[in-house]
Amino acid sequence: MKKVLNYSLIPVIALLLIVSVITIRCKKPTDGLSITVNTSTLFHYTALVQVVDNSGRVPSGLSVEVTGPDAAAVYGLDGKKALTAPGGIIVAAIHPKMEPTASHTLSFNLAITGDNYLPLIVPVTIAVDQPTQTIKLPILNLTVQTAGVASASKTAAAVNGVVTTTTTVTTANIPGDPSKTSITLPAGTQLQDANGNVISASSVKASVNTFAPSSAIDLFPGGQLASSNIVNEQGNVTSAVFLPAGFANIDMTAGGVAVKKFSSPITISMTLDPSFKDPKTGNTIAVGTALAIYSYSTDTGQWKFEQNGTVTAGAGGTLVLSFQTTHLTEYMAGATLDLLTKFTINIAAPWYVKGTATNIKVSAAIPNGPSYNIFDQTFQLDSLLKFVLDGKLPVPAAGSSIVFTFKSIDDVVLGTATLSASATSIDVTLTPPQQKPSVTLALSLDCRDAKQNAIIVAPDFYLLYKPAGAPAANYTVLGQVQNGNITTNQLDATTPYDFKAIFNSHSKEVLNHTIANDNTVGNSTVGYTSFNGKVVPERNKVDIKALCESLP
C-alpha cells in the first residue's frame, strides 16, 4: 500500500489539486454584472403642456387634475398617476396598454388651478399618428397686470345675502383697445352658491376681467377656440370653433363662498372688438349685428349657449353687447364655425434629418375673419412628417379660407398653405430653416449619490431652453431627450443658454451653459447623427442629477 502511494496516488492527488485550483480561481461568471431596466421606450405617446404667466413670472403652486373620457390612460413621465406642474410644465404620458388607435383618438382634460390664477382647463387629444405634441398657453395671473387684459373689482354691501345697493363694476381701459366689460348688480339681488343656496353674507366682492381678443386670444377659456363640449341652443352636446368679438370672466365671492347664481338677473355689457369680421358674411360687426353669447364653466370645461344678442352703440362710437344672466362664469360673444374633426398637415421637408429636434411654429388665420390667429402651436418634426390638428380648426365658411403660416423657431417663414374648403389634409413644402451646426447633448444622469448604480440612462424627458438670463416665460421646448441624447440644430455654439429638464414633479435648471460645436478636434464624430459639423457630446453634458431622486 505504501508503494502504491509512492507511485500512483501522489500524482493523482497532485492533479486533483491542480484542477481544483483551476476551478476555484475562476471568477463567478455573473460577478459584478448589473441588469438594468431602461424604460426609455415605455411611453410612445406624450404631450407637453407649458403653462406660462404672461407677466413673465414663473407659475408656481399649480395643481393638475386629469379628467375626461380617457383620463385613466394618462400618467406622468415617471409612471406616477399624479401629474404635477413644476414651473408650469406638465407632461402627460399615455399608458402603453391604452394608446390611441386609428379608430380611437384619446381625449382628456388637464384642469389646472392655483392660488391667484384663473382656473384653466386644457383639452388634449392624442391621435394615433401624434406621438408627441407641445401645447403652450398662458394662465391668467389675477394679481398682476397682463397685456390685453383689464380688471376691476368692487365690494357691495349686502344683508343676509341680499345686495342693498345697485352696484356697477367696470373694467379699466386696455391701452389701444376698446374692449371693456361692465356688470351691474341690482339692489335686492339674492346671492346664491352653485347649488342655489342663499349665501348669508354682509358683503359681496365682484371681480371682472375683460380680454381684448386681438391681443389676448391665447387666454380664451380652454386655451383654444375649438371645443367639442358645447351645449347648443337645442340642448345637445356638439362641437364648434368660437370666434369671439369679446370675452370676459366674472367672479364674485360672499363670505368666502363663490357666488354662482342670483335670484334675479344681473346685467353684463361687453364693449367689443370693432374690427371683428364674421367669416360667414365677411362683414365687420356694426350696430344691429346679431352675435351668439356662450358661457363657459371653469369647473367642467363645458360651453353652453346662453342667448343671441344684438350689437348696440356705446359711448364714444364703441360697439356694445348687453345681456342679462342669473349665473356667473366666463362669457364670450361672437360667431361660431363648424369643427374640422380630422385634419392633418403633410410636411415635405427634404432638408430634415431624422432624429434632429426641429420645432416648427404653425399659425392659422382667416383673412376675412377676426384679426387674431385662430390657431397657434409649435410642432416638433418627426419621421412621420405630419402635424395632426384633429379638432383644432374650423371648416372654412363658404367663400372664406384658412391661411397657414409655418415659421422656424427664429420666426423665419418657411412656408404657407391655404385651406379653402373642408378637407382632411393639406400638403406644404417647407424651406430649410437657418442651418446651425448639429449638436448632440448628452444627458446621462449622474446618480452616484442617489442610486447604487452610477451613471445611467434616464427615462425620456423633455428639455427646454432659452437664451441665458431671459425671463422664464421664454422657455421653449427644445425636444424630447431619448436614451440620454438629443440632437438639434436649433442651438448656437457661441450663445449661452439656460436649460431646464422636466421629469414630472422634478425639474432641474442648468443656467448659462454654452454648448460645444467643435470643428477643431480632428475629424472624429460621436453620436448617432452627424452633419454640418462635428458632434461632441462629451463636451455638451448637462448635469441633471436632481432627477435621479425621482427614478423608480
Next chain:
Amino acid sequence: MEKKLLFKIFTIAIALWGFNSSAFAQYFPKTALGFNVGTQGVGIEGKTAIGGRFDARLGVDIIPINNITSTQYLGENETRIDIAPRFSNVHLIGDWRPFEFNPNNTLSGNFKLSAGVAYFIKSQGTANIALAHDYQYGDITIPESEIGVVTASAKWSHFAPYAGLGLDNIPVFNNFLIGFDMGAYYMSSPSASITGTNFLADNSSNQPRLQSNLNSYKFMPVFQVNFNFIIK
C-alpha cells in the same frame, strides 16, 4: 456545483480502487470498446493498443444537460438565469503507461499519462437572463413577460489539446474493465457577448465585465470513469 461533482467522482474512484485493489491483474486488451461518464459529459470510446505501453483512444462526448435554472440578484434586480451549456466533442487521445506491471505494486501497470486533441463540435454556453418578477415603474406594472431578456453567451475555440493521467484496465469481471481519467482540455479564453431585448436592451455595457469574468475559464476539467469491454 462543479466542485461537488469532482468530489463525488473522486470518492467513487477511491471506493472502487479499494474494493478491487487486491484482485488487480495485468490486462492489456488489444481492442476495447466502452463508454464513459464525467465532467465532460457522457460518451463512447474505442481503444486500441498501438505497441509497447501505448494505446490510442478515439471517442465522442456530449454534455447531456438541457438547461439549468437559478435566481440571483444582478445589481438591484432579482433575475432568473436559464443556462444552456452546449458541449460536444470528438477526441483522439494517446495513453502511455510509464511503469511496468509489478505484482508488488498492484496499480503500477495501470497508471497512464495521456495527451491528445479534441474537436469541439459545440463549445458554447448561453444564459438567458430575465427579471424574476414584474417591474414596477411608478404606478405602472410592466409584466415580466414584456420586460425582455438578456442573452449572455460564451464561445470557446473548437480545437482543444488535452493532457491528463489516470488509471486504466482495472478488471471488474470477465472482459469488463474500468478506468479513471483526470485532466483538462485547454479551451483558451472564450469570446463573450451580451445582448438584450425590449427594456433590457441597454445591458450590453456588461459585456466587458462578463468577458473579464470568463477570461479564466480556459480549461475544461475532465474527471471521468471509463467502462470498457474487451473485444479482443
